[in-house]
Amino acid sequence: MAKCAVFSSRVPSLVPNRWSQMLSAFPPRVDLTVSNPTLVGLPYPPDLLAPLAHPRGMAYHPAPAGLSRAREAVAQLYRAQGLPVSPEQVLLTASTSESYSLLAKLLCEPGEGFLVPQPSYPLFEHLLRAESCQTFFYPLPEETGFRLDAARIPLREGVKAVVVVQPNNPTGTVVPPGEWEALVALCRQRGWALVADEVFWEFPLSESPRQSFAGNPRCLTFVLGGLSKLVGLPQLKVGWMVVSGPEELAGEAFLRLEFLADTYLSVATPTQQALPEILFRGLAVRQAIGERVKANLQLLRQELSAFPFLQLLEPEGGWSAVLRFPRVVSEEDLVCELLEKSGVALYPGFFFDFPHEGFLVVSLLAPPEHLAFGLTALGRTLEAKLSRP
Ligand SMILES: Cc1ncc(COP(=O)(O)O)c(C=O)c1O
The missing domain is CATH 3.40.640.10 (Type I PLP-dependent aspartate aminotransferase-like (Major domain))
Structure with missing residues (x-):
């Protein structure tokens, strides 16, 4: 109680939700939530940050x-x-x-x-x-x-x-x-x-x-x-x-x-x-990111052709894509099952306040082999649920 009195309500409750508990228990092998471009194997020029050492930076x-x-x-x-x-x-x-x-x-x-x-x-x-x-x-x-x-x-x-x-x-x-x-x-x-x-x-x-x-x-x-x-x-x-x-x-x-x-x-x-x-x-990095997300979007379209029950909402830009899936399982149960059984992390739509259940968010920044693996795992998991009598 004393704790509540001393802190302001600007910071929300920090009790870990089911997803963060799952992430600690099952660290993903394939992270399709990734939004950090420095961790996805992109070719950064090794001397990109050399200008930071310029002596101009010595004077404040x-x-x-x-x-x-x-x-x-x-x-x-x-x-x-x-x-x-x-x-x-x-x-x-x-x-x-x-x-x-x-x-x-x-x-x-x-x-x-x-x-x-x-x-x-x-x-x-x-x-x-x-x-x-x-x-x-x-x-x-x-x-x-x-x-x-x-x-x-x-x-x-x-x-x-x-x-x-x-x-x-x-x-x-x-x-x-x-x-x-x-x-x-x-x-x-x-x-x-x-x-x-x-x-x-x-x-x-x-x-x-x-x-x-x-x-x-x-x-x-x-x-x-x-x-x-x-x-x-x-x-x-x-x-x-x-x-x-x-x-x-x-x-x-x-x-x-x-x-x-x-x-x-x-x-x-x-x-x-x-x-x-x-x-x-940095133009070289921007270009590499642009090529990665475009190629991944193309790969996503290809992979989804094997799973017609997964619908891509075509993006006009950015680093992510949204998939609509049949509501045979809740978003939360689906992402938790994928993490636990296949080592694949995907964001559920409700993290982004979609108006109802049935959406997943996929990073287009992820390494292509991760994207392909994760989509196959997702497709098969849903296929199994759809074919259950
Ligand atoms: C729409 C949007 N705005 C802002 C940010 C944060 O950008 P910054 O790293 O410059 O704070 C993000 C990060 O993902 C974002 O998705």
């Missing part, structure tokens, strides 16, 4: 929004895609997660919050809760193939921002062009900020039309990106936000973010100094 000149050469390098990434982003609109952070925390501090009083998509990335709730903020949900309806439908976004009290993730984790969907306009109009009308998490933007898996929110001038907009996905270097701890919107509002938002960033100064100087070179050298 604190700059809350980031050093200008780093901000220029990030702005250049967007300008190369024809997006109107200047270095003055870029604020560096230690990660996309830190960007979310800064945005919650910037926009919300305790008890207010962000609308986040469902299904999507499960960390939102924890990030917002840690800031004493609420997580409100809006559906990515199954009928639209889990794509945003602005008309389904609830107009509720206490909302300060809408989060869109494109491509979404784990459904791989992007905002359809018509909905892009409708979302911006809604944010303008309600006075909400728009937070566009585009960390997987550089990993398209289809030709569907898509449009970034970077530089959007029509409502207060924050586009989030970072090294962890862009060049597969989560350990460098560099993320960023591109701030745009009506001029006065965006300018005020930037100043306030800079003030918040100044209280932490969390991005290391050698990493900022090396950022332009790391982004350049």
